[in-house]
Amino acid sequence: SQQGEEDPQALSIQEGENATMNCSYKTSINNLQWYRQNSGRGLVHLILIRSNEREKHSGRLRVTLDTSKKSSSLLITASRAADTASYFCATDSQGAQKLVFGQGTRLTINP
Amino acid sequence: GAVVSQHPSRVICKSGTSVKIECRSLDFQATTMFWYRQFPKKSLMLMATSNEGSKATYEQGVEKDKFLINHASLTLSTLTVTSAHPEDSSFYICSASKPSGRAGETQYFGPGTRLLVL
Numbered sequence: 001s002q003q004g005e006e007d008p009q010a011l012s013i014q015e016g017e018n019a020t021m022n023c024s025y026k027t028s029i030n031n032l033q034w035y036r037q038n039s040g041r042g043l044v045h046l047i048l049i050r051s052n053e054r055e056k057h058s059g060r061l062r063v064t065l066d067t068s069k070k071s072s073s074l075l076i077t078a079s080r081a082a083d084t085a086s087y088f089c090a091t092d093s094q095g096a097q098k099l100v101f102g103q104g105t106r107l108t109i110n111p
Numbered sequence: 112g113a114v115v116s117q118h119p120s121r122v123i124c125k126s127g128t129s130v131k132i133e134c135r136s137l138d139f140q141a142t143t144m145f146w147y148r149q150f151p152k153k154s155l156m157l158m159a160t161s162n163e164g165s166k167a168t169y170e171q172g173v174e175k176d177k178f179l180i181n182h183a184s185l186t187l188s189t190l191t192v193t194s195a196h197p198e199d200s201s202f203y204i205c206s207a208s209k210p211s212g213r214a215g216e217t218q219y220f221g222p223g224t225r226l227l228v229l
Contacts, residue, residue, distance in 0.1 A: 033217065035220075040202070040223070040225070041222055041223065042115075042117075042204055042220040042221050042222040042223045043155070043204070043206075043220040044220070045217050045218070045219065045220075048217055088154060088155070090218075097143055097160070097208065097216070098145060098157055098160055099145075099157075099218060100157070101154045101155045102154060103153075103154045104153075104154050106152070
């Protein structure tokens, strides 16, 4: 079963704008990860945030984690057309090695 | 780096045949590999966890006799879809994690295999 719920399911913005995607989960976690998937391709790891971290940055990406609310957000600043993809959050399932993926957000950046 | 390859990238087969998909970690040893299935515009659904030298652990609802997984070496896992039927058509993705022993570590994904069963 999918633990993560993401919103919005789809997001369309203009190039240069910021894009924010949210993810909620149900059980306790060790860490939360964000992945990107271009259409018909495999997933690319973007960032991992551990349960004792609240915020993490990587280039134009900013991830926050609120364990009290069991939620995370991914912010992409100054979006580019190449950012068009699906974005998934993934959590470890109750301390197991396997990951449980959210439903994903389909992001479209309009030039 | 951590590169994972999959072969073939796409396959079309007739109903009733078996199809083998290979997943290789190219520049690291992967004691654990994972097999996912993804339907169009949907999320990844974990099918099984493959551990080198032991039997795979299948998720609930996944037929182990239908989807045979072999992890014979630290760099290769194979998924065989036996007696494939049109409903098995899907995008199959593998991933591998480095042997850190910690829960929920980063997984490195292959490019996926698109299977179409006619």
